[in-house]
Amino acid sequence: MKKFFTLLVFCAFVFTTKAQLLTENFSYTVGQAITANGWTAHSAAGTNAITVTAPGLSYTGHPGSGVGNAVTMTTSGEDDNRTFTSTNSGSVYFSFLVNLSAVQGGDYFIGVLQNTSIFPVRVYAKTDGAGGFYFGASKGNSTVAYETNARSLNTTYLVVAKYTFNTGTTTDDVVDLWVNPALGGTETTATIPNITGTSLDATSISAIYLRQGSAASAATPQVDAILVGTTWADVTPSGATPSLSISSPLSSFGNVCINTTAGPNSFTISGSNLTNANVNVAALSGYEYATATGGPYTNTLSITQAGGTFTQQVYVRFKPTAVQSYNGNIAVSGGGVSTPVNAAAVGSGVNSAPTVTTGAASAITQTSATAAGSIPDIGCSAITAYGIEYSTTNGFPNGTGTQVAASNLSSGNFSSNLTGLTAGTTYYYKAYATNGGGTGYGTQQQFTTQSLSPALSATTLSGFGNVCINTVAGPNSFTINGTNLTTANVTVGPLSGFTFSTTSGGTYTASLNLTQAGGTFTQQVFVRFNPIAVQSYSGDIPVSGGGATSINVAATGAGVNSTPAVVTGAASSITQTTATAAGTISGTGCTVVTAYGIEYSTTNNFTPGTGTQVASGNLSAGNFSSNLTGLTPSTTYYYRAYATNGGGTGYGSQLSFTTAAPTLSATALSGFGNVCINTTTAANSFTITGVGLTSANVNVGPLAGYSFATTSGGTYAASLSLTQPGGAYSQTIYVKFSPIAVQAYNGNIAVSGGGASTTQVAASGSGVNTMATVVTGGSSNITTQSAVLAGSVSDNGCSAVTVYGIEFSGINGFADGTGTQVVSGNISSGNFNVTLNGLVQGATYYYKAFATNNGGTSYGTQQSFTVLSVANSFAVYPSPADKGGNIRVAKNNVQPGYYGVLFFNSSGQLVYQYNINVQSNYINQLITLPGSMSSGNYRVSLVNNEKVLETKTIQVF
16 A cells, blocks of 8 residues: 655644644643653553653744643653554654753654554654754654754754655655744755655554664654644644735625616735635625636535635625615635634625606697607616606696606607697606606606797708809708788898899899788798809898788808819829829819810929910810920929819819839849859850930949950950940840859849949859768678679769769768778779678678769768678688688688698698687688698698597698
């Protein structure tokens, strides 16, 4: 079973809000045995019993500091334990305060146990040999791990230990030990981490024990404030007081319609020095809570938190169900805080009536009117009725007037038609609307119905605007309305420039005298405008009679003799010396157009009539154009369209254009690519085109590496200066590339002159000094010690090949130049070969063809071959052999050492012996026969220092 249990020796103090398994402050009578206070002896009971001593230990910031008493242990006495709830998974922590007055060679004095014979955690102290000591710990009876930082005697320390249950094997649980860790914080790296051992893992832990060790090894410790728990926070409490606050208050919900939901709004809870108890948000009628804006929402919250510092935003929704105030406090408690804090909540349930605005009255007659209203807010429920309530009493109470319901509500607006009214009477009215919450009213407005006295009124006469003199405009018209009139005639006019008729096509006179029967009267009057002078004719047309007060109808119009309305159009077809400018006659004015065209100048904002006029004759559908010639290149011209009639000349707004500058352009020059240095390519070419040039020379180049001519076979120079007469120009330029260095010669060939801007022709080419192109060929004639290897030079590169051959190595992928080069001299049609001798039998060799010119050495791809292996049996060849010539002896699978090759003639005499020092596992030796040997048959024997290994027969001639 894999369990991990970390032992924390730390001074423990109990908060009732923590979840410790055990708290022991030794708050017992001094001198009493601890076995009288909940502890049990499990070894040497009654011998040198552990008793309560005073005072207890103190440790800054620890809540158990100075609380209760302590115990002091010596050596060779009773061992005691105190049980707690058994734990068999996760981690078990314990902490205590300890002060040692004497330390010896090292023994354990405190820990936790599974039972009285299995002690999973043991805490030690041993001398450092210099007046101080070290803390240590072990997992069970495994090797003790000690810290390297020496501690001082007679000093109080906080020690924390942790045992972790793991589940991988039966010996993989882990112990950790801390000395003086920070209180109230999070778990840090242990002083002695990851203590393991070969002792079996605990199956559970159920008690803390105190031990008095051997007289020769044990320390003299005073122990106080023991805490046991399952978390770091259980055994490392802080002395600070837990607190909660509302760091961000809850915004007011205001008035909210009943049976609806408002929000969420939110408030923020902040906590410090908290225990790990849940933080609770209590119920408040009408409100519900969540920790995320999207919910879920509940009437209460219980928020888990790890203790210490805490921040939580709480989202609140308001759901009133009754018309009342829901103001109150939301209580927040928990985390070890003794007194809850309150988040003030403000909101009211309402069932509001509609909000209504009273609008204006219109269409007022003697007996009727239309009154308007609007509903900007329907309130808390649907509108069931709306309209206008009116009365003749100023300030009448709501609901006491006459209600006229409406049914034309649109986008919140409505109106009611009020009828049966009394003439000449003032009426007071309010808009109203009703829903389930009641009836809402707008503010009071008023209107007065028309009286019964004679009255004349008239509609508006549309203005005539500007009208050419000696022409007639119209008719426009207005309508006279009379009420309660007498039978006296109604008269209209006069007003200079205007004539009147009662029908559109009737006779028009300077004034009208209209008979009518009295009472109600309506008459449409038609009006014409006939100006005879350039002036304004605006004035009032008098209308009177029928016993009513005279009224005036405004008439507007002016006599004009206007020039044409002209719009200057765009310029087009602009060259160095010409352009076409357009114009439009959008209105001919009061008389016929007699002339039109374009006027231009080089002066900006020139006065109309002071420029050069170019008349046009191509007017079509109001549009025309003029061709402007003799212009100066690169010059800005300002121009206006114009047109003339009997009223004068009209001009369009000024526009401008700029004549074209002289231009040079060129076609693309094909790239030269890679060219061997100190050579010259064939010519490529490009063509220069000029437009509107001056007579200045056109210049080409220079650009390093390139030369130019105007004919393919002409004289090439580093630059050209070409004479030309100006105007249009075209010339083909031939270009050769002559690199002298290995580099890029990319650049731009400048083409300038003729008054035009410089243009650039891109040139590209590179000087190269390429190496030869080499192909590695095949292998042939492979023996146990030699092979023939081939290669070829498919391209010499930029210079002649000076050396070629084969480079070989026993290393696969060997770097170029690191192998053994064998130079060849038999190249023919690019092909060559070399013979390799002295090769190792059975070995694999890797080789590449190579060739060198003054650009460097190039290599073919790597190939390989394997030398034939020597046969296991003794071999001698050739036979017959020539005396004074060479023979080869071979044998595989021999032991390193000294061997001899013995030659016996047919008489059995030894005539020659060749000795070999073999350092490998084979013999493959070339032997030169003495020239003095007689012709005949010979027995050749291979011997070592023990025996004849094998014998062969050969002939020698």
